[in-house]
Amino acid sequence: DTEVTQTPKHLVMGMTNKKSLKCEQHMGHRAMYWYKQKAKKPPELMFVYSYEKLSINESVPSRFSPECPNSSLLNLHLHALQPEDSALYLCASSQDGFGVVTARRYQETQYFGPGTRLLVL
Amino acid sequence: AQTVTQSQPEMSVQEAETVTLSCTYDTSESDYYLFWYKQPPSRQMILVIRQEAYKQQNATENRFSVNFQKAAKSFSLKISDSQLGDAAMYFCAYRPRDDKIIFGKGTRLHILP
Numbered sequence: 001d002t003e004v005t006q007t008p009k010h011l012v013m014g015m016t017n018k019k020s021l022k023c024e025q026h027m028g029h030r031a032m033y034w035y036k037q038k039a040k041k042p043p044e045l046m047f048v049y050s051y052e053k054l055s056i057n058e059s060v061p062s063r064f065s066p067e068c069p070n071s072s073l074l075n076l077h078l079h080a081l082q083p084e085d086s087a088l089y090l091c092a093s094s095q096d097g098f099g100v101v102t103a104r105r106y107q108e109t110q111y112f113g114p115g116t117r118l119l120v121l
Numbered sequence: 122a123q124t125v126t127q128s129q130p131e132m133s134v135q136e137a138e139t140v141t142l143s144c145t146y147d148t149s150e151s152d153y154y155l156f157w158y159k160q161p162p163s164r165q166m167i168l169v170i171r172q173e174a175y176k177q178q179n180a181t182e183n184r185f186s187v188n189f190q191k192a193a194k195s196f197s198l199k200i201s202d203s204q205l206g207d208a209a210m211y212f213c214a215y216r217p218r219d220d221k222i223i224f225g226k227g228t229r230l231h232i233l234p
Contacts, residue, residue, distance in 0.1 A: 040229075111168065
């Protein structure tokens, strides 16, 4: 089972709203990722969590706030967004921790969720 | 800088025919992974195939196979017996062993009935 779930599927919010995106995986993966994808473009990395700790923040504006409550869950809290933040937000996970060098070759494959289509008005 | 180049923004293929999507990458690393992801209009990124750089044998997954040329830094995807459900955006991706994944700009594949 390589399923990553995301809720909601669609979200419309005003610039003063506060909302959250949720991502869940039950594959025992230890790294989880948030990506932003504009139409006809590749995904852009926003955040990486490894073993529930923030490993990478790609200079994302503070109006995006990630949270990893446990190893299966990843949230993205949104506040005071701008219309240019409208995009598809993808969550992904991979088996081993990000940047962890172990004796065994670790699993690099990222499995993606279906995404949340966000529209900021 | 590590880059991934997909030189074909769009391609079309007749149903049941074979098509090859090209991808080249630039790296000084010797240990890395390469992926092809498919993103249909339904928008979910689906892993099609993966290749580990230390493996010389080309990966295959049913109708999908790759031609991995490490020296040339080339990683093309061949789709045999194309089906309507293969219509999607295809992203080539490169990932060093302990770093972020880098995506190409994508190739939009159209299947003609």
